[in-house]
Amino acid sequence: MLKWLYRFFIELTNHSLTSKWIASFTRSKWSRLFIPSYAKIYKVNQEEMEKSLHEYKTLQQLFIRTLKKGIRPIDDHPDSVISPVDAVVEEIGIITDTKEIMVKGKTYSIREMLGNDEIANKYLNGTFIILYLSPSHYHRIHSPISGQVVNQWSLGNKSYPVNRLGLKYGKAPLSKNYRMITELCADGIYTAIVKVGAMFVNSIELTHKHEQVVKGEEIAYFSFGSTVVLLFESGVFALDEQIVPPLEVKMGQRLGFLQKRKKSQ
Numbered sequence: 001m002l003k004w005l006y007r008f009f010i011e012l013t014n015h016s017l018t019s020k021w022i023a024s025f026t027r028s029k030w031s032r033l034f035i036p037s038y039a040k041i042y043k044v045n046q047e048e049m050e051k052s053l054h055e056y057k058t059l060q061q062l063f064i065r066t067l068k069k070g071i072r073p074i075d076d077h078p079d080s081v082i083s084p085v086d087a088v089v090e091e092i093g094i095i096t097d098t099k100e101i102m103v104k105g106k107t108y109s110i111r112e113m114l115g116n117d118e119i120a121n122k123y124l125n126g127t128f129i130i131l132y133l134s135p136s137h138y139h140r141i142h143s144p145i146s147g148q149v150v151n152q153w154s155l156g157n158k159s160y161p162v163n164r165l166g167l168k169y170g171k172a173p174l175s176k177n178y179r180m181i182t183e184l185c186a187d188g189i190y191t192a193i194v195k196v197g198a199m200f201v202n203s204i205e206l207t208h209k210h211e212q213v214v215k216g217e218e219i220a221y222f223s224f225g226s227t228v229v230l231l232f233e234s235g236v237f238a239l240d241e242q243i244v245p246p247l248e249v250k251m252g253q254r255l256g257f258l259q260k261r262k263k264s265q
Helices: 002-012 016-026 029-041 059-063 110-114 117-121 164-169
Strands: 080-082 087-094 100-103 106-109 127-132 140-142 147-155 179-186 189-196 204-206 218-222 227-232 237-239 247-249 254-258
Touching: 016 029, 016 059, 029 059, 087 100, 087 227, 106 110, 110 117, 110 189, 179 204, 179 218, 189 218
Parallel strands: none
Antiparallel strands: 080 254, 087 127, 087 247, 100 106, 127 227, 140 218, 147 179, 179 189, 189 227, 204 218, 237 254
8 A cells, every 4th residue: 555655656646736745745854754664665775875764854855865985886997888877777779860769669759858959969870778766766866977068958847757657658758757958078979868857847956066077976866766868979879788678777887888989970
């Protein structure tokens, strides 16, 4: 019963008034009563948490928890792309020349996801990776590469579910939900990090506001489980052969490599 209730609250709620009420409740002192059962039902790894369970005063504090230092080693290869989150790699594929991707048998528009035709053009025939965060996951988002923040913007006002069923049967959550996009540039190569909200508007909070980021550095956090979409330009990303969906990955784990452009490009 409790697990069904949590799933309803965290994964399936879309109505804005209900979402705002739940957001308010998770920040209230009363939500603390649900922390032990939430941690048990979702099998939250308490050994990794920076604080012990009883130190969290609200559910929201548990959702945005930090981890013990060094618990997530960052792949140190200079050209590697790391997972920006603890998540399940749900889908990997190629962006078509019509600016579309196929996720769980459903077509999504990159143009609509990014809200900008010119920016979407950069990623034609490039690679996309879908990373889903469940309610049990560590919710902080880190940079997958080192580079310069060249653009950052937000779009959308929905909060459809972004779990496996939501991606398959939902109303285009990757391109309709509230989302915050960060575009990075490293040696002339562009990478887009699309942070997709799943619960209520503004469930994504930025924690890094400088022009330069270092691989593995925290850049934002989700207030609830959600999804990150990584977009790479054509011919610049090589996937690590061990990354085969569906696959659980940890923040800092290598997803692949960025490859320098040929001089003729």
